[in-house]
Amino acid sequence: MKILPYILELVQVLILLVGAPLFVGWIRRIKCWLQGRKSPSLFQPYFELLKLFSKDVYLAENASWIFRFTPYLVFGITLLIGAIVPILIIDLPFSTTADVIAIVGLFAIARFFTALAGMDVGTAFGGMGSSRTMMIASLAEPAMLITVFTVSLTSHSTSLSQIVQTLTNNGILATLRPSFVFSLWAFLMIAVAETGRVPVDNPDTHLELTMIHETMLLEYSGRHLALMEWASMMKLFLFISIGKAVFMPWGIAQSGQLLAIPLALFFLIIKFMVIGVILVGFETSLAKMRLFRTTEFLGAALLIATLGMLSYFILE
Amino acid sequence: MTFYPLDLAAIGLGIIFFLVIFAFIFNKKEKFILNFSFSVMTLVGLLAVVAGIWVVYDASAYIMIFNLGLPELPFHFRLDPLSGFFLATIGLLVLYISIYSLGYVRAFLGHKSIARFIIFYCLFIAGMFMVVLADDALFFLIAWELMAVASYFLVIYEDEKVDSKKAALLYLVMAHIGAISILLSFGVLAGAVGGDMGFGSYTFDAMRSANFPAAWAGVAFFLAFFGFSIKAGVIPVHVWLPEAHPVAPSNISALMSGVMLKTAMYGIIRIAFDIIGVFPWWWGAIVLAFGLLSAVFGVLNALMQNDLKKLLAYSSIENIGIILIGIGLSMMFTSFNMPVIAALALTAACYHILNHAMFKGLLFMGAGAILQTTNEQNMEKMGGLIHLMPWTAFLFLVGCVSISALPPFNGFASEWLTFQAFLLSPVVPTPIVKLIMPIGAVLLALTSALAAATFVKAFGVTFLGRWRGKVVPKNREVGWSMRIGMILAAFTCFLLGVLPTFVINMLGNVSNQLVSASINTNMDKYNWLWVTPIVAQRASYSGTIFFVSIALIILATFFIFRLKRGAVTRCNVWDCGFGGLTPRMQYSATSFAMPLRRIFGGVFSISEHVRLKYRLRVNDRFVNIIYKPIVRLSYFISRQVGRLQQGRINEYLIYSFVTIIILLTFLK
Structure with a gap:
């Protein structure tokens, strides 16, 4: 058994663990700059996580094992996705374990348990968050699936590694097709919704009636909260990584090309910095939507994704 | 004399009819016949499983003629891989439900006739076994009617409830409209066989070898499809299903939903692929369309229900829809002469049949356990049961996770295969089909996402939070026999999800029989680890590695981040300083579904x-x-x-x- 692939696997997971809070710090910094505020350190998210890890856990008396188990499950599953998605290099040992459908399934299982944890304590807020999350997911998940289906039709594979390889081999023109344009458009909308960013949800707010993801975490504290927060940072990082792998795979190292890894890392940093700027641009220029406007937003995403798939079937 | 799988099945049937007589004679010794009959029924279930697996593995057909019935048309039995697969599925659930029933039926002791229950329970199961074993139209219809009538008496078993009488009558009427349609279909087929065969043309063998005129074949197929759809609860002929399931005793709901609906799927597969064999693509498209309709409407209606068993009933409609999607796709690919993709879709459908039998059986058993402990079926009054019934809660959760198609459980494996079949559809030549396929994939994706929402609601409202009713139930966890029945079903769900390759390889023989192809699962010497329907580059999924790595990562996370042990303090929920948080302030079943109800x-x-x-x-x-x-x-x-x-x-x-x-x- 060769050890090198497993080391690379580990490196990729470490990049995810370390990079996710850093990326959030980067987003906050850009946001501060855009809004003319003085920004905290780039490493502020780390400090917050550290603080939470050092605190005791206060558990509501009604909480069951599901409430305590969920943070570990969500964190573990997010890490597993990180081991499958080609962030740096393709054909990692875990990449055959699951294709894009299974990755969507993994996100779904994390969401399923988060929603259950929200209902566990038995307060109005938790249930509200769960209900809204499932509502958003029930529209966003099919749109997400259709998007990746469209892309996988081009590369005749649902395996992310294979998609990256086909696209890279075919050159930049491979992604200049109508189905890709629709898919990219839909994917951006879904990514915004799934990672809880403006205009669907606002990660910074604690206003009771507008928050969605936060409501399910309200009763968490200490290390549980830290794990959930960290996992949601990684989720943002992973969504961007999936988008990056599917729509702009250039720079991701091919299998066995060790020398390409530093270059891949360089591309990774550049891409994330640019995407961070774009994301903040959107977030500052848009206002958060009313809850029932988000269904129109997501319905549009689903429609665009379907159009993408139809255009593949008809035009290509 | 050599011993064949069909003999095993016949012995099983013999035991069942013996039990019927036995229960009839000893109807006064209720406790004894209860324990005896259900213990023997577990054995019968086991026999059916062995016979079924044997014949699927063997990939050959066994025939037996039993001299009963009309003079010129004795009962023909036939056990081939297709009927073997269904026999094993039914047998497996019968095995689990019979163990469960040992405890569940005990609650009826003293105020209901146990013998009556057992007689109809046995006849119902015998009917299902005979439906899949029958090889001529007469025997098939007799078995079909036995199944329908026996289940009618089981639905009406708790006849003190007004609802159950109404529901059972509706069920009986609908079942017979369906039966008439199936009867007509067989009539058309037998008529079209032609020749001077007399009653001989009513055997499936004669029909199999006949060449049907396209028009008559179409008439026969759609008559049969209509009839079987009523039994399966395909929308819009589903109306009896959400009424009958909630009022039946829960072990019967589990059997009806888990396997009785599947006999209708068996009928459709048998008539389309085996008896008629050649058909135009639009038959498949119509089956697919009804499948999609049932899936989406089924899950949306499930989401709106506040009665736990009604929710599960509507979810059965959804799953029947998913199975029909697989069957429809397979029919379309068959007519386009693409056997491998047809095999993939058919395997997906069959695998989902097995999976749904397991998790829906499990969920109905769980609902029965809740009903027995709390005497409550309305979710609006439940809550917090995880503290009262930790076992049931955990097992019900396994069912919810499986049915929501979350990896690594079994529901995901079959939906994954169905999605793969959709993704192979661009090779289809007809333009209209190219339009249907993406929309089908979208609707299936929507269904699976909504199913997750439905079961977050079902589990969250029932087991989590705090009790919403007036009086907190005093009873605790259900007895061991009920728990063992559920544990076995849950464990099967888990195994089918983590080790899907074994069953999928076996299903290769079923698809070989029907579409003369099977999907490729060989990769290398570790081939049992990965499901690779076509080629490894195209798509692969490994439930085993999935589960092991999730488990390992969670354990690792747990031990790394739980360094400071004992630092957990229990305290009151923060009530914003107002005080007096009551259970009535929780999100209820109605409010949970509100956003989606609005959309x-x-x-x-x-x-x-x-x-x-x-x-x-x-x-x-x-x-x-x-x-x-x-x-x-x-x-x-x-x-x-x-x-x-x-x-x-x-x-x-x-x-x-x-x-x-x-x-x-x-x-x-």
Whole structure:
């Protein structure tokens, strides 16, 4: 058994663990700059996580094992996705374990348990968050699936590694097709919704009636909260990584090309910095939507994704 | 004498009929026959599983003729891989449910006749076994009717409830409309066989070898499809299903939902692939369309239900839809002469049949456990049961996770295969099909996402939070036999999800029989780890590695981040300083579904009243569109005919007189 692939696997997971809070710090910094505020350190998210890890856990008396188990499950599953998605290099040992459908399934299982944890304590807020999350997911998940289906039709594979390889081999023109344009458009909308960013949800707010993801975490504290927060940072990082792998795979190292890894890392940093700027641009220029406007937003995403798939079937 | 799998099945049937007589004779010794019959039924289930797996593995057909029935048409038995697969599926659930019933039926001791329950339970199961074993139209219909009538008596078992009488009657009527349609279908097929075979043309063997004219084959297929759809609860002929399942005893709901609906799927597969064999693509498209309709409407209606068993019933409609999607795709690919993709879709459908039998059986058993402990079926009053019934809660959760198609459990494996079949559809030549396929994939994706929402609601409202009713139930966890039944089903769900390759390889023999191809699961010497339907580069999924790595990562996370042990303090929930958080302030089943009710509002007929009291009724729209007019029309006709009946003797004499005159004129 060769050890090198497993080391690379580990490196990729470490990049995810370390990079996710850093990326959030980067987003906050850009946001501060855009809004003319003085920004905290780039490493502020780390400090917050550290603080939470050092605190005791206060558990509501009604909480069951599901409430305590969920943070570990969500964190573990997010890490597993990180081991499958080609962030740096393709054909990692875990990449055959699951294709894009299974990755969507993994996100779904994390969401399923988060929603259950929200209902566990038995307060109005938790249930509200769960209900809204499932509502958003029930529209966003099919749109997400259709998007990746469209892309996988081009590369005749649902395996992310294979998609990256086909696209890279075919050159930049491979992604200049109508189905890709629709898919990219839909994917951006879904990514915004799934990672809880403006205009669907606002990660910074604690206003009771507008928050969605936060409501399910309200009763968490200490290390549980830290794990959930960290996992949601990684989720943002992973969504961007999936988008990056599917729509702009250039720079991701091919299998066995060790020398390409530093270059891949360089591309990774550049891409994330640019995407961070774009994301903040959107977030500052848009206002958060009313809850029932988000269904129109997501319905549009689903429609665009379907159009993408139809255009593949008809035009290509 | 050599021993064949069919002999095992026949022995099983013999034991069942012996049990019926036994229960009839010893109907006074209730406790004894209860324990004895259900113990023996577990054995029968095991026999069926062994016989089924044996024949699927063997990939050959066994035939037996039993001299009963019409003089020229004795009962033909046939056990081939297709019927073997269904026999094993039914047997497996019968095995689990019989163990569960040992505890569940005990609750009826003393105030209900146990013998009656056991007799119909045995006949019901015998009926299902015979449906999949039958090899001629007469025997098939006898078995079909036995199954329908026995299940009618089981639905009405708790006949002190008004609802159960109404539901059972509706079920009986619908079941017979379906049976008539199936009967007609067999008639058309037998007629089209032609030749001078007499009753011989009613055997499936004769039908199999015949070449049907396309038009008659179409008539026969759609008659059969209509009839089987009624039994399977395909929308819009599903109306009996959400009524009958909630009122039946829970072990019966589990059997009806888990395997009885699947006998209808068996009928469709048998008639389409085996008996007719050659068909145009649009048959498949119609099956696919009804599958999609059932899947989406089924899950949306499930989401709106507050009665736990009704929710599960609607979810069965959804899953039948998913199975029909697989069957429809397979039919389309078969007609385009693409056997490998057809095999993939058929395997997906069969795998989902098995999976759904397991998790829906499990969920209904769980609902029965809740019903027995709390005497409550309405989710609006439940909550916090995870503290009272930790076992049931965990097992029900396994069922919820499986049915929501979350990896690494079994529901995901079969949905994954169905999605793969959709993704292979661009190779289909016809342009209209190219339009249907993406929309089909979208609807299937929507269904699976909504199913997750439905089961977050089902589990969250029932087991989490705090009890919403007035009196907190005093009872605790259910007895061991019920728990063991559920544990076995849950464990099967887990195994089918983590090690899907074994079953998928076996299903290769079923698809070989029907579409003469099987999907490729060989990769290398570790091939059992990965499911790779076509080639490894195309798509692969490994439930085993999935589960092991999730488990390992969670354990690692747990040990790394739980360094400071004992630092967990229990405290009150923060109530914003107002005080007095009550269980009534929790999100309820109705409020959980509210956002989706609003989005998909057009699908239901909703009446909402906000006066002193909030009243909300969400009804199935199809009932208003289709059934109400039919009911009104039949009332109208009955009333018109009823005018004849005046109660005056002279008028009746005139009727007789006129009738005689007419008969004399026309029948010379």
